[in-house]
Amino acid sequence: MVKLTQWIALLFATLPLSVYSATSSKITISGLPESLETNLTYHLDSLDSESMTRMGNVKLTKIVSEALNPFGYYHPAAELTRVDDKEIKLQVSLGPVTIIKEQDIVISGEAANDSELSKIVEQSKLNPGRVLHHQEYDNLKSKIQSFALSRGYLDGQFTEARLEVIPSSNEANIRIHFNSGDQYYFGDTRISNSQIEAERLIGLKDFERGDPFDVVKLSEYQVSLSETGWFSAIDVHPDYVATADLEVPVEVNVAPRSKNVVEVGGGYSSDVGIRGSLNWIQPWYNSRGHSFQSAVSVSVPEQSLLLGYKIPTRDILNDYYGIKFETKHVDYLNTLSLSSDLTFEKHWRLDNDWQSTVFVKFLYEDYQQATDEGLSKLLIPGISFSYIDKHQQQKQVQHKHIYSMEYSDSHLISDTQILRLTGESALSWKITDSQRLNFRVNMGANISDSLSDIPSSLRFFAGGDGSLRGYDYESISPVNEDGELKGAPYMLTTGVEYQHRIFDAFWIGGFVDVGDAFESRFEPKVGTGLSVIWDSGYVPIKLDVAHGLDADEGDQWKIYLSLGAQF
Secondary structure (H helix, E strand, O other): OOOOHHHHHHHHHHHHHHHHHHHHOOOOEEOOOHOOOOHHHHOOOOOOOOHHHHHHHHHHHHHHHHHHHHHOOOHHHHHEEEEOOOOEEEEEEOEEEEEEEEEEEEEEEEHHHHHHHHHHOOOOOOOOOOOOOOOHHHHHHHHHHHHHHHHOOOOOEEEEEEEEEEEOOOOEEEEEEOOOOOOOOEEEEEOOOOOOOOHHHHHOOOOOOOOEEHHHHHHHHHEEEEHOOOOEEEEEEEEEOOOOOOOOEEEEEEEEEOOEEEOOOOOEOOHHHHHHEEEEEEOOOOOOOOOEEEEEEEOOOOEEEEEEEEEEOOOOOOOOEEEEEEEEEEEEEOOOEEEEEEEEEEEEOOOOEEEEEEEEEEEEEEEEEOOEEEEEEEEEEEEEEEEOOOOOOOOOOEOOOEEEEEOOOOOOOOOOOOOEEEEEEEEEEEEEEEEEEEEEEEEEEEEOHHHHHHOOOHOOOOOEEOOOOOOOOOOEOEEEEOOOOOOOOOEEEEEEEEEEEEEEEEEEEEEEEEEEEEEEOOOEEEEEEEEEEEEEOOOOOEEEEEEEOOOOOOOOOEEEEOOOOOO
């Protein structure tokens, strides 16, 4: 029987080969720099090899010209050669390049003396003597028009915009005449039908009366209103009819969201089995925009109740005060715990992606961990930092990071002194549309005089989906003399997974997880296996078949099925 690790090695070795074999019969282009070759490839992608070999020289030259003209090459030559059944070579000669001879760019109207607009024109790559790039011409027109709208030149228009190319002399002339007209400004902002104080909504906009009118800022204002969660419908629009003395009033019409929202959820994972949740949310509790949330979550090993109240500051979207109360019951393996914690927190945004929270938590816990029993009372101040990458672009690493530091002191209400550090990072790299690489790491440390001083809910365990696949859920930790799990003061786990799309929404992957929950010495356990993922349009489904290389004999194989969960 072939070992699972050999299957994984085979998977990683054959996937790149399959990509190569699918593309090796495509045409090979020579004689062009990379950017031009890429553009020509796009033009040829719709043709198969048979069509290429049958194509006449006139049609081939036309296709090559269409791909290279935008870069200033109007006299390319192309020669097609079939090497064998799997390879076709296309040799391209660029010919002379087209040079800009004249630049005739005129800005009139109130924007004629705007130094920022003059800088945009000066920084364009359309000066006489430069190589003609059609994209630069289009970019300059777009930048002029965008700038005019951002500065309130609502009547601006191009009175002339021509790109004159003279192939016989390999020259081009640029003619752009733009009349900005008068500059408009923001007028009053009027809000209708809002259940929230108008002053709070006014504070969300990034413009004042008298600022240059900007349609982009109106869109951003509408997005900010939507992010509050207070409204079911929002319409922000300029009232051009009421425009007077070049001031454009802004009309804001909103429809309040339901004051009570009930959500029912559920899912399944091999770790905790069936789980269900019931949330009752009040997106707005009063006219100041306070909100309330209660959530019940139930699974076989764990049940919890969460109550939360949020108080936004003047910076509604970025800063708020919060009060949370959570009670949790855990009965799993050698853990029996009933805990309650009350948390007061202040949250603020550091920049577009990083957020921070300062909090004070009071934890009361009655627990039994193996033979260790205790009743713990801790006052825990702390700070946390979180990062979520909002730039979800292809071929870019996407990040998620959460790090926190907490501290309790026996001289300040608490039963014991503990410094607690936790961190979690997840990165997903979309290599191509059919390949992605995922990486995660989880770490934690409780620094105290003794493990017995740490309540059960703060101790660390490893194992299971999202931690160490190939091992039972939270089954890895130091054990006592009877072989019962004690929990650990330290934990470190990491995992890497390569996934490849096989067709449509189905992916297959190979993974390796490494980690341990330990007391004094890190002894890594390793799990490895294969994944099958279905990215359905509703609930993502993931099946992992894992082999714990350091698991007990007869307990090395684990299957994890998760609904609504990903790596």
